[in-house]
Amino acid sequence: MRDVAREAGVGVTTVSRVVNNAPSVQPEYVERVRTAISKLGFRRNTIGRDLRMGRRTATIGLIVEDLRNPFYSLVAYEVEQIGRSHDTLLVTASSDEDPIRERELIKELCQRDVDGLIIVPTATNHAFCQPEIDKGVPMVFLDRPPDGVEADLVLLDNAGGALAGTRRLIEKGHRRIGVIGYEISVFTIQERVRGFRAAMAEAGFPVDERLLRFGSLTPADASADVAALLDAPQPPTAFFCCNNRITVGVLDELWRRRLQLDVAGFDDVEFADFLPRPVTLIVYDIGQLARRAAELLFRRTRDREINAQRIMVPTRVITRGRAEPYPMRAQPGNLVPASAGNHEADQLNRRAPADQDLRHVKPH
Amino acid sequence: MRDVAREAGVGVTTVSRVVNNAPSVQPEYVERVRTAISKLGFRRNTIGRDLRMGRRTATIGLIVEDLRNPFYSLVAYEVEQIGRSHDTLLVTASSDEDPIRERELIKELCQRDVDGLIIVPTATNHAFCQPEIDKGVPMVFLDRPPDGVEADLVLLDNAGGALAGTRRLIEKGHRRIGVIGYEISVFTIQERVRGFRAAMAEAGFPVDERLLRFGSLTPADASADVAALLDAPQPPTAFFCCNNRITVGVLDELWRRRLQLDVAGFDDVEFADFLPRPVTLIVYDIGQLARRAAELLFRRTRDREINAQRIMVPTRVITRGRAEPYPMRAQPGNLVPASAGNHEADQLNRRAPADQDLRHVKPH
């Protein structure tokens, strides 16, 4: 900057003013400084600026479990978009579900004076965040409530969604419904099970506790749970799945057994339109979830005194999946003519499969 | 820091030394400083540090088209992992395929003195990057070559993969193969088509140019292309799809027409194990692609003098998809007993469907 000042024959203050488009600088000087800047290839150094200006690094941090999870990458995308309109860059970091790493990341980002933090909490206690919040780093928690800290929070309506999804199964005549449920210690799963129970209670059906299975993490685990329930006496006639991986595993086991039971599952399943039969899904707008969180964060950036907010994002129940099976494979050149298929189903499936959900899967 | 020094009754240098775990400080002083630090809740400010230390913000930037695309979110994840082992955070930004935004992002990140940049280029000319590179900001380009700049580059073996995939179709007896191809101006697509042509030439088959269709961006577009080719005289007996969205659209149109043609497609299709018939896919290790890029970047961080590298990541041809159709939906409670199905196919499908590809789709 001194170099530019010397080159332009002015003081550094004037250079600074030009760089920041200050109102009152002689047009002639502006010109001279501009030339010097481009001649020397000068760019205002953000670090020096940040240091001098105190808080305001024009950066926010996002801590998720695993950025590869489409749920979180969509969140990251949306947060970055909102950030863009505030001239703010986004640091993304995956905690890998490791509370220690999560804590280190939060500390590291606070140390770097980020303007704010959006956190999908993994740790069970976040009291260590309180001093940072008090020191003025806004934090918004997403999807799961933190423990031991007073901060903004944006959640999905897990219980409401599960309630509505279970109602669908009940309307179809089911009253013995299996629940396959991932890790019951996870907040979202607890809420979803709560919603399931509410629907059953509402219908006046007892919940057979033997039909609830937890602890399955992978689709393969879920398949095994389904197998166990079906092989026991008085098997369920439908399944409620607590998340999309579970849904996948459940559908797979049913396919293997050629069983045509009804299934409802929380979360969208990306390829649901390719599923060989209809499935009830409890879906929601992840973008909205992320946007609410980011907006809350930036609002707090401006006004630190507002009370901690708690926002709930609604869910929706939909049905997806093919209505009809697909023919077997044939030899090359063996053209099978368009059959007199179910044209109504064709119409239903006319829109490009998974068009909505693959809209982000742009090629590269 | 001065406060800490005063509190501990030492000089600021000593505090700095303690904070940085310098070897030679009296244990007693270390203790005193530590106490003062925790009493005052002091955290070393990274901005001041960065400013003093000159280049080295312990941050790298990643610019992609769209972070929602699983391809890019996987890249981001891997880059962050490598960064972690270098104590470096990651700023992710989506260019949204807008060259102007891409340019702004690159400038902004350079201005912030990032230690390096990994870029999936969207713009057609990157000459504007050269000054920054010369000023010492390492850049690695990913997946597509930049124009007008000498920099490190990591690419997929697009042509080789397309060659191998097309060979599979040829081995199955096809010689009239339709090519559905996205935007032909995109580098990767050109390479893939080049591979396709190489395979045809190798087999001594002519390429009927009427069977090549470009310009389709969505699955729905691809479906329309397939329809047009099939409705024309001398339709193709198989399809080569230039990317996964195209593959989805092609399969969908074939399903609609009950046509059992062979299909080969570039890129993995996440839900391929649920596809109702086998499909040939040209797949690759995105993680490897990202890791090579990140490693190259950090290597250059250390030694700026090495020549620009060009790395090619290999592809693999696989077959995925169900071997058998799924039964129709039934009424609730209407339990269909396990039929005498194709047990061999069952075995093939025994592993949880899409287990490999959904491994990142962890619930939340």
Add this chain to the structure above:
DNA sequence: ATGAAAGCGCTAACAT
């Protein structure tokens, strides 16, 4: 309207 000088929080010579 412009420039000189102070100082943001930190580290690194240098002196002790």
Add this chain to the structure above:
DNA sequence: ATGTTAGCGCTTTCAT
């Protein structure tokens, strides 16, 4: 081994 001091690049009083 420890403290004093200068200065990283910038913005901002405060004179002029």
